[in-house]
Amino acid sequence: MKNFKQLLNPLVYLLVAGLCFTSCEDKLKEQDGQLGTGDLDYTKTSDMIMPLVGAYAQIYSRGWEDPLLLGVRGDDVNAGGLGDQQPFAETDLFNYDKGYWMYNSLWTNMYSDILDINNARETIQTYKDFAPESAYAKADQYMAETKVLSGWTHLQMSRVWGSIFIITQSDVTDDLANGVATKAEVMKYVSDLMDEAIPFLPDSRPNQRTDVPGGVTKYTALAVKALANLELENYQEVANAAGAIITSNKFMLYNDFYQLFKKSGELSDENLFEFQYSDYGSATGSVNNHLYAPFGPENWTPARAGASSGWGFYEPSFKFIKFMLDRNEKVRLQTSVLFTNRGIAEIKTDAAYATLPSWISNTTPDGDVINDFNRAKFSSGKHYLPSKQLTEGRNDYGSGKNMIVIRYAEILLMYAEALTKGANGTGMTADQAVNMVRDRAGLGDLTGVTHADVMDEKFAELAMEWGIRYFDLIRLKNYAELSYDGRTFSEDKALLPYPQAQVDLLPLGVQ
Structure with missing residues (x-):
């Protein structure tokens, strides 16, 4: 313990990569009945929303590497041929380099988010301490929202690394001293945290909120609870939480599946959690964008001249494309994949796919032509914004596009999965839940839906989204699916190794 105390400051520094930790240590506090001497006036209750907005801004400010690293190990996605990011390509092959900067960046990005979110919650509590009683409910709501943001972040980290630190406050001394919690303990913590938050959250869709448009609600918390219990294989709790979302009828x-991932689908009635970005409809001035270039093709001829291409780092797999062709999918395949001519030609070298549907083309429905490029043969359509939907004067790939995190289709399919695993449901059957998703895709109804049917539907519906496919296969120990196209997967590859920089300083124990 003596050594741990001596190391505490560098441990904290590394945990958050030096990002604004002093703001946690030096946050304004009430001293001797007086307000702190910083810039915040805690008696100004109308400003109480500001730390909440800051918490949202922090979680929206994802590094470009975060969603790529979460998803690349699934059999739905390949890394592009990345000469300048070879350890990322090796990660896709389950060859892990714990010194690779991306691993450490994902770790520090997410823990810095958690610390800032915790700091926001503590700041809101201080506002509440000085607020009139009439403002208590709003303060409780705002603090509950931060719990949802923190819970989602812990959930993602534990999916990647298994045992991680549970960080409950901005002063991490005690949380670090407790050591890492197991994945099961983290998921239980997340589920319980959602139970704490739900009573104080708005009973509405995110797109119905006017104070923080798109902000989390009771149903976002229920979705995060369902996801945590899915990882625990506690299927009755999954059915209960997902069923509550379904029976709300909200x-x-x-x-339109294609437009769901474009501008018109933003803040739709389907989206339970969505990162908000904008260039404010102006050709110049400030922007709050996610960097979508890694998802995009390196070479294209955009329908709107001048629109920038991408980097080619994230490629839908041949396995996924052939799976979709075998199902006679059009709507979801055309949405999910941007084809190149050389990619199409390579599919045709397989005699079973020598003749492809006429709609498969390197020209998107919006007229953008995806030219051949070196790094990949396909690009992700779900992260593609048609060039003609860009704001005039903005040329960055995907500029202003939101990123959907949790949507109703996933809720329906989690609910159906839980029922096929023996849980009791309310509101609809597994057949009905699956067929709602299939109907939008233009597919016929199923009867007597099995667990395998649901997992196939999740593969078709949720590919390229947040590593959902990979984490499903790991949870179900369906490892054979991950040994494809020359890859060899084994159970010991399920988790990423802790970043070496963290191992050197943090009390992580043995992974």
């Missing part, structure tokens, strides 16, 4: 599938 959510519905967006009618």
